[in-house]
Amino acid sequence: MHRFNQDSISLLSRLSYFFRPIPKTREQLFDLLNSARRRNLIDENSLPMMHRIVRVSELQVDQVMVARAQMVTIDSSDPFSAILPMVVDSAHSRFPVIDGDMDEILGILLAKDLLRHTAESVDDRFPLEKFLRPPIFIPGSKRLSVLLQEFRDSRNHMAIVVDEYGGVVGLITIEDVLEEIVGYIEDETDEDEEKKMVLRRDKDAWVIRSELPISRFNKLFDMDLDDRAFDTIGGLITQQLGHVPRRGERIMINDRRIEVIGADGRRARLLRVNIVPNYN
Numbered sequence: 001m002h003r004f005n006q007d008s009i010s011l012l013s014r015l016s017y018f019f020r021p022i023p024k025t026r027e028q029l030f031d032l033l034n035s036a037r038r039r040n041l042i043d044e045n046s047l048p049m050m051h052r053i054v055r056v057s058e059l060q061v062d063q064v065m066v067a068r069a070q071m072v073t074i075d076s077s078d079p080f081s082a083i084l085p086m087v088v089d090s091a092h093s094r095f096p097v098i099d100g101d102m103d104e105i106l107g108i109l110l111a112k113d114l115l116r117h118t119a120e121s122v123d124d125r126f127p128l129e130k131f132l133r134p135p136i137f138i139p140g141s142k143r144l145s146v147l148l149q150e151f152r153d154s155r156n157h158m159a160i161v162v163d164e165y166g167g168v169v170g171l172i173t174i175e176d177v178l179e180e181i182v183g184y185i186e187d188e189t190d191e192d193e194e195k196k197m198v199l200r201r202d203k204d205a206w207v208i209r210s211e212l213p214i215s216r217f218n219k220l221f222d223m224d225l226d227d228r229a230f231d232t233i234g235g236l237i238t239q240q241l242g243h244v245p246r247r248g249e250r251i252m253i254n255d256r257r258i259e260v261i262g263a264d265g266r267r268a269r270l271l272r273v274n275i276v277p278n279y280n
Contacts, residue, residue, distance in 0.1 A: 026054060049182055056180050061147060062140030064180055065161050065170035066266055067244055073098050076106055080126040084118065087111050094158045096171060097132055103168050105160055107132025137162050140169060148177045176266070204275040207261070210234025210268040221256055221273070233258075234268045252276070 023029040030051060037047045073096045074083055087095065095109045106129070113131040136159040138147065151157060151174045161170040198220065199207045208217070211234060214227035230236045237258060238244065240251050245268040250259045255276050262270030 029054060052181050056148075056177075057143070057145045059144045059180060060140060061138060061142045061144065061159075061161055061172050062169070064144065064176055064266060065140065065172040066176070066264070067170045068102060068168055070244065070246070070264075070266075071096065071102070071168075071171055073102065074109060074128075075100060076128060083126065083128075084114065087114055094173065096135065096158075096160060097128065103166070105135050105168065108135055108158055109133075135160050137166075138172075139164075144177050144180060147172070148174070151177070201272075204277075206273045208233065208271050208273060210237070210271055223254065223256070225253070233271065237268055237271065 023032055033042065033047060033050055036042045037044065042050070072086075072090050072092055074086070076097055076099050093111050095111070097106045097109050098104055099106050109128070109131055110133065114126070117126060117131070133156075136154070136156050138159045138161060140161050140163065147159065151159075157174040159172055160168055161172060163169050197209050197212050197216075201207060206220075211232050213231060214225050214233055214236060217223065217233045218225055218227070225236065230239060234245075237251060237260070240253075241249060244266065245260045245263050247260055247263050250257055252258075257274045257276050259272045259274075260268045260270075261272045262268070
């Protein structure tokens with residue numbers, strides 16, 4: 001215990017040295033963190049997370065939420081036979097339940113409640129209203145850091161985002177917030193292809209992650225795309241489409257057809273690239 005305390009004090013002393021004088025801007029703070037990393041006071045995995053933590057304090061909900069058009073909802077009039085397969089196929093854990101209109105949200109259904117009922121009941125009827133949790137409504141201007149604390153205090157994991165008139169504009173989950181801090185969280189339902197940045201399917205087809213840097217995309221496909229405005233191919237695709245990419249959407253860049261094969265409502269995740277022969 002004594003040794004641990006001495007080591008801890010030594011580390012704190014070395015860190016405190018780098019934080020004098022106290023940084024006054026975000027850029028100064030980043031410079032100090034980078035300096036600490038170069039001196040091995042911070043490991044390489046922790047540094048990006050520290051950068052993201054600083055940025056999260058400046059982000060608002062409407063910058064990272066799932067847009068209204070991409071929300072997966074359940075209508076209160078849907079039969080049980082339609083609800084169950086939708087819940088299973090979507091792989092989400094929470095679903096807003098609406099009353100015929102997206103702006104009329106009755107509550108939140110947890111997939112585990114539905115599945116528990118399915119396992120325990122022999123009755124095909126599903127009393128949906130019995131399982132609804134009260135919805136939480138928040139403005140899009142709320143800071144992510146504030147929302148994360150509210151999620152922790154209330155033990156809610158989903159909030160409905162509304163505009164100044166009370167209209168629903170999207171939703172956000174605790175996972176969305178945490179991904180801004182720790183990076184994209186892969187789970188057991190994610191495609192195996194997402195574990196690699198580039199996966200060649202055959203001589204004229206590839207599956208790539210949207211985070212692939214444009215510079216690497218250029219080398220891979222012998223192209224000369226401008227990487228000054230966007231760092232990643234996903235950012236370029238979003239700009240070309242003019243909206244958040246949706247699964248199945250395609251664009252052509254020279255003789256390369258790029259199709260969105262994975263998206264989560266905030267950004268593209270996976271892209272399929274094919275070379276189109278004799279394309280003019």
